Amino acid sequence: MAGDCRLRRVIVAVPAPLVSIIVPAFNAERFVARALRSALGQAYPNLEIIVIDDGSTDRTAEIVRSCSDPRIRLVVQANRGQAAARNHGIRLSAGKYVTFLDADDAYLPAKVERQVAFLEATPGFQGAFCDAAHFYSRDPRTLLGRRRGRGSGDFFRDLLHGSMINPNTLMLAGDLVRNGFLFREDRYYPEEWELCLRLARAGVRVGHQDEALVVVELREDSxxxxxxxxxxxxxxxxxxxxxxxxxxxxxxxxxxxxxxxxxxxxxxxxxxxxxxxxxxxxxxxxxxxxxxxxxxxxxxxxxVPPAPVRAIGGRAWRLRQRLGFYRIETPAVVQAWARVLGDGAGG
CATH class of the missing domain: 1.10.287 (Helix Hairpins)
Structure with missing residues (x-):
């Protein structure tokens, strides 16, 4: 990892490189408008937003079509899974950089700008990932950060001990992913972890930005x-x-x-x-x-009957998850998230 790559606001030289945001969506009518609102609300304007509707049977495509911004492109495919949807979007992309946004999650407004600034300023790197804030569905205004160590400085070594990169936080060079670094398409597979391991094994330099620029929803009772x-x-x-x-x-x-x-x-x-x-x-x-x-x-x-075993195990799993979080109270992050939610509480 690249250590602390936190950057202050950087004005990217014009013309700014195109960034492709890939949004895989399956039956996401409850969430996709929020995701698109967060993408369109980026401080960085030179975007193409490619939504891959992965065979939804609800109003996902209708909601996407109702967005009039010309930067949004909707592509509908038969249901093949999230990784296949991401790969379809990658193949259609034209951006110098490619980044990902799950339809039930969101970006904070500086996400793309910060990552482009880092990659443009450090040409030896072909990727960057930031931290993510999280919230439980029942309490969307309480943001949580994940507790973790500082890392060893060895990207590959750290990946051997945990899936530390949420795909929403990752931005990669477009030519890199289009020329072979795609997601493995098996269902129920840790495809983003496997991709990052391949990148690290191949010597691709990926920098860490020590700030939350993405917000991920957790459905505790799923x-x-x-x-x-x-x-x-x-x-x-x-x-x-x-x-x-x-x-x-x-x-x-x-x-x-x-x-x-x-x-x-x-x-x-x-x-x-x-x-x-x-x-x-x-x-x-x-x-x-x-x-x-x-x-x-x-x-x-x-x-012991399976039902109580499953219930006890599930409670233990959720407790362990909760204990791994701390509350984020950084004003800039909280206020930016309030603006994404559209409630005006961020001032």
């Missing part, structure tokens, strides 16, 4: 999110197994491959407990979970 956790964790384990299999033995040792894989297996075992069918999930992942742990889990499920 059953769907809980039910797919075991699939996400299984695919994460498979991702790292493939990664380490391609390394020479001395590099695997240096990267602590065994410890990384053990951690993945423990997380997979826990995720099985909060799945809709814990016993079935454990059976499917039996070869991946350490045998003693799998034996313990199956023993628990023989004694």
């Amino acid at each position: 059953n769907t999110a809980m039910e797919i956790q075991w699939r996400l964790k299984r695919h994460t384990l498979e991702m790292f197994e493939r990664l380490f299999a391609g390394m020479p033995e001395d590099e695997r040792r240096a990267r602590h491959a065994k410890a990384v894989l053990r951690s993945c297996r423990r997380k997979l075992a826990f995720a099985c407990l909060v799945a809709r069918d814990p016993a079935g999930s454990i059976a499917v992942t039996a070869e991946m979970i350490p045998r003693p742990l799998g034996t313990i889990l199956r023993g628990v499920l023989r004694v």
Whole structure:
């Protein structure tokens, strides 16, 4: 990572490079207007906003079409998943830089301007990512930051220990992504994590901007999110197994491959407990979970019905998530978010 790349407001030279914002959207009628409002509200004007409607069955396309700004382009495709929608947008893009905005999230007004300024000022870098603020659906005006360490300075090493880059925070050189660095399109796959690992492994320099420029919505009681956790964790384990299999033995040792894989297996075992069918999930992942742990889990499920196990596990997972946050009270961030919400509270 590039250390603290916080920049004050920078006036980008004219003509400013075109930036492509890729917005994948599936049944996003409740959120997509907010996302587009945040994109159109950027201090940086030279944008193309490519919305890929991924086979929505609600009013998503209608709402996008109602936006008259000529920078917005709507493309409708059959449902293929979020990663495929992002890739479709990348292939259609023309920007010097490409960035991403999920339809249920939002940018703060300085997001694109700050990242373009950083990349234009540091030509050795082909990407940048910022921090993200979060909020729970029930309380949209309370912004939360994620607690994390400062990082080791080794982008690849840090990625081995966590998916630290939300795709909304990432801006990449357009030619880089259009020429091969696309998202893996498997469903329920940590595609943004896998992409960042490939970028780091290839020596692509990606800088970190230590400020929240993106806002991500959290739906705390989403059953769907809980039910797919075991699939996400299984695919994460498979991702790292493939990664380490391609390394020479001395590099695997240096990267602590065994410890990384053990951690993945423990997380997979826990995720099985909060799945809709814990016993079935454990059976499917039996070869991946350490045998003693799998034996313990199956023993628990023989004694305790799946429903309370799932409920307790889900509460523990949500508690751990909440404990990882702190409240953001930075006036500039809070006021910028108020303006995105459109409530005037930011002055």
